[in-house]
Amino acid sequence: MVPLRYHHRMAMNLRLTDAESDALRAKADQEGRSMQEVARAAIAQYVSDRPQRLQAAIERVSTEDRELLERLSR
Numbered sequence: 001m002v003p004l005r006y007h008h009r010m011a012m013n014l015r016l017t018d019a020e021s022d023a024l025r026a027k028a029d030q031e032g033r034s035m036q037e038v039a040r041a042a043i044a045q046y047v048s049d050r051p052q053r054l055q056a057a058i059e060r061v062s063t064e065d066r067e068l069l070e071r072l073s074r
Helices: 018-031 035-064 066-072
Strands: none
Touching: 018 035, 035 066
16 A cells, blocks of 8 residues: 555656756746746646557557558467
8 A cells, every 4th residue: 555645745856868958948948937847747748648649559550550460360
């Protein structure tokens, strides 16, 4: 069982490359927000879009590789 304290907030360290850090800083400056706000928004979008992106990937593979999948199923 996970202790309740982990359900509210969790601190973490995120190591970025120089290029990633520069891109995040530029985006934050452009939007007038903190780097943390931009990173958290990106994470929230990523995890909320995952089911749709996964379904789209499955459909793309099943369409593009239909012939191969049919041969493998025999």
